[in-house]
Amino acid sequence: MWGGRTGALSRVWGLWPTGVLGRKPLSCNAASLEGNNSPHCWNCGGPGGPLRGDGFFCPQCSALQPPDPTRDHFSLMDCNRSFRVDTVKLQHRYQQLQRLVHPDFFSQRSQTERDFSEKHSTLVNDAYKTLLAPLSRGLYLLKLHGIEIPEGTDYEMDRQFLMEIMDINEKLAEAQSEAAMKETESIVRAKLKELTDNVSRAFEQGDFEKAKEILTKMKYFSNVEEKIKLKKIPL
Numbered sequence: 001m002w003g004g005r006t007g008a009l010s011r012v013w014g015l016w017p018t019g020v021l022g023r024k025p026l027s028c029n030a031a032s033l034e035g036n037n038s039p040h041c042w043n044c045g046g047p048g049g050p051l052r053g054d055g056f057f058c059p060q061c062s063a064l065q066p067p068d069p070t071r072d073h074f075s076l077m078d079c080n081r082s083f084r085v086d087t088v089k090l091q092h093r094y095q096q097l098q099r100l101v102h103p104d105f106f107s108q109r110s111q112t113e114r115d116f117s118e119k120h121s122t123l124v125n126d127a128y129k130t131l132l133a134p135l136s137r138g139l140y141l142l143k144l145h146g147i148e149i150p151e152g153t154d155y156e157m158d159r160q161f162l163m164e165i166m167d168i169n170e171k172l173a174e175a176q177s178e179a180a181m182k183e184t185e186s187i188v189r190a191k192l193k194e195l196t197d198n199v200s201r202a203f204e205q206g207d208f209e210k211a212k213e214i215l216t217k218m219k220y221f222s223n224v225e226e227k228i229k230l231k232k233i234p235l
């Protein structure tokens with residue numbers, strides 16, 4: 001029964017955050033049918049990129065190869081498939097990849113390579129952004145395990161949690177001074193930190209249902225955090 005009311009509350013107050021995952025499908029696996037599964041280079045027909053190094057370029061003619069559709073974000077970014085990622089390492093890998101595939105470096109090359117570089121670059125950006133933020137990283141990891149939290153789905157939340165969210169939303173709505181905003185912001189940050197630690201533990205224990213529940217809570221708090229950011233922008 002509370003589940004039904006929860007849904008109504010979410011709709012009325014817009015508590016359900018949207019756009020956390022963006023509009024595009026998360027998986028890069030379905031991004032293209034023309035991946036480099038084929039062991040041959042599209043340009044010279046030579047034996048292929050995917051088996052050598054990162055597989056971005058043909059070892060014979062140096063032509064840029066299409067993205068590998070079977071590769072997930074963790075593999076692309078050279079991270080273990082785990083919630084815990086080294087964000088400094090992630091950033092280095094991002095810069096390294098953009099130096100390889102950024103469209104600026106392909107302006108003098110064939111149209112095919114320009115198209116591939118656009119695709120690679122988009123994938124690299126997506127992978128980096130997704131893995132950098134704990135919430136999107138957690139949702140992506142869940143998705144790789146076959147579990148999704150579809151946008152707009154009413155999820156059974158406990159009453160205490162909903163009260164907490166209502167409370168913080170009220171605080172935010174009433175916050176008139178910078179100090180009041182800062183106070184609300186620090187509550188939200190502390191809460192997100194706590195939830196991030198908890199979800200990390202749930203993933204380590206392989207408890208995906210628990211991870212799903214915590215990530216759903218993180219979505220709510222992350223939504224409040226977005227509202228705070230918007231409120232901070234001077235009109």
Ligand SMILES: [Zn+2]
Binds near residue numbers: 062063
């Ligand atoms: Zn080639």
